[in-house]
Amino acid sequence: MPKTAGSVWKNCLDFIQDNISNQAYKTWFEPIEAVKLADNSLSISVPSKFFYEWLEEHYVDLLKSALTKEIGRGARLIYVIRMENTPDKQKAYTEKIPSSQRSHVASQSVEIATKQKNPELKNPFIIPGIRNLKIDSQLNSNYGFESFVEGDSNRLARSASMAVANKPGGTSFNPLLIFGGVGLGKTHLAHAVGLEVKEKYPDKTVLYISAEKFTQQHIESVRKNNRNDFIHFYQIIDVLIVDDIQLLSGKKGTQDVFFHIFNHLHQNGKQVILTSDKAPVDMQEIEQRLLSRFKWGLSAELLQPDLETRLSIIQNKLYRDGVDMPEDVINYLAENIQSNIRELEGALISLIAHSSFSRSDVSIELAEQVVKNYVKKSKKQISIDHIQKVVSDYFQLDVEILQSKTRKRNIVQARQLAMFFSKKMTNNSLTAIGKQIGKRDHATVLHACKTVDNLQLTNKQFKRFVEDIDKKLKQS
Structure with a gap:
């Protein structure tokens, strides 16, 4: 039975699949199609110029072995690069190979055929000529x-x-x-x-x-x-x-x-x-x-930075900007802006700007004014500790009791409500919430949230608990 392009390539694929990982085979060889077998030359169709170059760089020896096994020592491989936007898909030409690459390509008996005279690789960053590709890393040099x-x-x-x-x-x-x-x-x-x-x-x-x-x-x-x-x-x-x-x-x-x-x-x-x-x-x-x-x-x-870290952040920012600031003002900022680093640095910049524009010294009075306005503009972030305190007060419990391992029904429900509102009103992960509320794991927190959701639908008294606590938290 005479050999066809399809049968030769199928046998090559069987050989290749035995010699590389399954993922590499699916990524780089499954998309290839056999096109034509003429004399000792097998033409295969690949999706892009980059695809061809990747095969040449990483799999040329494997391809040569597979093809030699099927056709013999004089085997040649021709790449046909599919260009999606080419009107005449049957038209092809032989691309000239740079002199620096000729000896390498000739030793592998490889030619390139493409369907477009000036093929340009289309990629998200519109960069032609992938071999000498230089990619802008899109990195911010200030974030070291x-x-x-x-x-x-x-x-x-x-x-x-x-x-x-x-x-x-x-x-x-x-x-x-x-x-x-x-x-x-x-x-x-x-x-x-x-x-x-x-x-x-x-x-x-x-x-x-x-x-x-x-x-x-x-x-x-x-x-x-x-x-x-x-x-x-x-x-x-x-x-x-x-x-x-x-x-x-x-x-x-x-x-x-x-x-x-x-x-x-x-x-x-x-x-x-x-x-x-x-x-x-x-x-x-x-x-x-x-x-x-x-x-x-x-x-x-x-996690949210503690007081010591917030102080270090302010001092580091002032040092980098070459600005001096009284220690009592630094402490005031660190103690009063606790939610995140971005707000802390934003308030610091606002304070320096106010001082500069008004030509006044940085003082506690100015810091109080800036922090008051700054926190008012940004939504105050409720902490897990505050939620535990509000829930404990509502049920007339100590926070230590709410966090304990007791399985009494009223305490379990209070604990679950604290977890529920912590997930709803803070940006903390389930793991962080569980850690702060009695050192529970994330699965316990997830179960608590689901339980609260279900009880709200089936228990009128419990629904009132949720509504009352929600109102108290929003007013605090």
């Missing part, structure tokens, strides 16, 4: 480790970030997921890792991208029918940083693409860094297969 103040609230996340920056892709922290409430430094840490990697490993490709921007790029790639180029572009990144990954919730198509990109990067020893406003266990409408991968590495939480 030197300007990130370490404290008890962020020590794990900062230490893990430093470890990743020193050895990207070479630690067990892959992916590194940094999560926590608004303004606690997630984005700062993510940029710091990227900047440190670029400093220590100039040859590594680092890219920071928001999940929202990533989603927009994916939608655009689907619209322009160049989704393969979009995927292949991200698969060449050495350190991929995706900010606010929770924003992929409900976006199934984008989640599917990110799943394949993540797998490829992880299996090839590349580093993935993610930030989120919540822990993986709290993310809604994210596919389980993706959530399971988020848990492969380390999830490090950023």
Whole structure:
């Protein structure tokens, strides 16, 4: 039976599949189609110029072995690059090979055929000529480790970030997921890792991208029918940083693409860094297969900074800006703005600006005025401690009793209500809430929230408890 392009390529694929990982086979060989067999030359169709270059760089020896096994020592492989927007899909021409590459390509007996005379790889950043690709990392140079103040609230996340920056892709922290409430430094840490990697490993490709921007790029790639180029572009990144990954919730198509990109990067020893406003266990409408991968590495939480850390943040900011400020004013700011770092630094900047514009000294009186106006403009954030106090007072309990291990019904319900309102009114994770309310785990908090939701629907007295406490918290 005479050989056909299809039969030869099928046998080649069987050989290739036995010699590489299943994921690599699906990513790089399943999309290839056999086109033509003429003499000792097999033509195969690949999705893009980048696809061809990746095969040449990583799998040329394997392809040569497979083809020689099927056709013989004089076997030649011709790549036909599919260009989606070319009207005449049968037209092809032979691309000239640069002299610097001729000896390498000739030794492999490879020619290139393409369907467009000036093929340009379409990717999210519109960069032609992927071989000499230089990607703008999109990093903010102001967000280095030197300007990130370490404290008890962020020590794990900062230490893990430093470890990743020193050895990207070479630690067990892959992916590194940094999560926590608004303004606690997630984005700062993510940029710091990227900047440190670029400093220590100039040859590594680092890219920071928001999940929202990533989603927009994916939608655009689907619209322009160049989704393969979009995927292949991200698969060449050495350190991929995706900010606010929770924003992929409900976006199934984008989640599917990110799943394949993540797998490829992880299996090839590349580093993935993610930030989120919540822990993986709290993310809604994210596919389980993706959530399971988020848990492969380390999830490090950023908590609200304690007083000592807030003081250090102010002092560090003043030192970097070359500004002196009375110690009593520094203490006043640190004691009165507790919610997050962003608000703390914002109030500090406002205070300096007021002092400069009014040509007056920085004083406690001016600080009181600025903080009063600043906190009034931003919604006051209720703390877990405050919620526990309000709930305990409502049921005439001590907070220590509410946090205890007793299973008395009235105390259990009070504890569950404290957990319910902590989840509803704060940005803390289930883990952080459980830790502060009697050292419970996240599953206990999740169960408490579901119980409160159910009891509100079936028990009128319990519903009144919820309404009364809600009113007291909003008035406080």
